[in-house]
Amino acid sequence: MLTMKEVFDRFDEIGCCSFATPDGHGGVEARIAHFFAYDDEGLYLRTMDVKPFYRQLKQSGRLAVNGERTEAKVVFDENNLPLFKPGYQMRVAGEVRELSMAEVEAKAPHDRNFNVAVYDIAKYPETRVFVLHRFHGELYDYDYAMVNRDHKLHRERFAFGGDAYEEPGLRITDDCIACGTCLAGCSFKAIVPGEPYAILGERCDECGNCYHACPAGAAVSKGE
Ligand code: SF4
Ligand code: SF4
Structure with a gap:
């Protein structure tokens, strides 16, 4: 199973991802954001208290995130069909909780990313920090043209904080x-x-x- 660091590093390499929450009216909303840090407790994100994102996180306590690392340029073969370069997708879904400012500050001396967060929060006091602490997810690593290995797909599922996952496949x-x-x-x-x-x-x-x-x-x- 992937470690928390490996999950974070994959998301960090992707950069900006889609963060989806229930909108409180029977629908869902998504926006682009990123995880800024991790530790044994989970993956951390920031938002502002005036945003719908903040209200939805507080109301539902639920979050789903996915993103993809791939080559943006599409190449076509002699049959005019797309050739996909190797890449991967990451997705996680689970429960979030808001941190107090004291909790964020306590992490800053041990973690550069939290140190940056404290610096940013001083400039934007309306910033709020959440941790995705009980979640499951999947690494979907593809190599459709089999450039680096002899099969197209490697899927790896994981769970943290007491959540469960089901192995993939028929x-x-x-x-x-x-x-x-x-x-x-x-x-x-x-x-x-x-x-x-x-x-x-x-x-x-x-x-x-x-x-x-x-x-x-x-x-x-x-x-x-
Ligand atoms: S669903 Fe069946 S045919 Fe499709 S990838 Fe899985 S094992 Fe292969
Ligand atoms: S019976 Fe079905 S699962 Fe078994 S070998 Fe034939 S096609 Fe495959």
């Missing part, structure tokens, strides 16, 4: 008759022959090809 039940039909249709190299066949969840894109092709109905989603 699964194959004992109804499998080992006909091999699914193998040819999986461009993610996620299916392993056997009796029954099996799916490597960390490689599975949940594209559904095996689900629809299986004559025995043996390829199913995790909830089934």
Whole structure:
């Protein structure tokens, strides 16, 4: 499982991400923001007390964040189809709580990022700090052209603060008759022959090809 530092570093490398909250009226709102620090307790973000973002964080206590690190330039092959460079997506979702100023100041001597936060808050006293402290998430690392490895996808899920996560991917039940039909249709190299066949969840894109092709109905989603 990824460490908190690794989760933060990935988000930090991405930079600005989409931060989504319930809007309090049955909908959701998203805006661009970033995590400015991490420690054993979680991932930290700042906002201002007059923003809808602040009210929504206070009312719901919920936050979902995602972002992508990729090459902006799209290259096309001889068939005029896009060639995707290797990249990754990160997403997390969970519960937030607001920190007191005393809590933020106590972290500053040990952490440069909190030191900057204290400096900024002195200039903008309406700043408020939250920590995403109980959450789950996923690293979705793709290499569709298989430049650096022999399969397209590596997914890694994680959870912190007592939250839980479900492993990714479809699964194959004992109804499998080992006909091999699914193998040819999986461009993610996620299916392993056997009796029954099996799916490597960390490689599975949940594209559904095996689900629809299986004559025995043996390829199913995790909830089934
Ligand atoms: S297509 Fe279905 S029955 Fe055939 S090998 Fe795949 S999972 Fe098993
Ligand atoms: S859902 Fe798609 S990626 Fe996953 S095992 Fe089936 S065919 Fe492969």
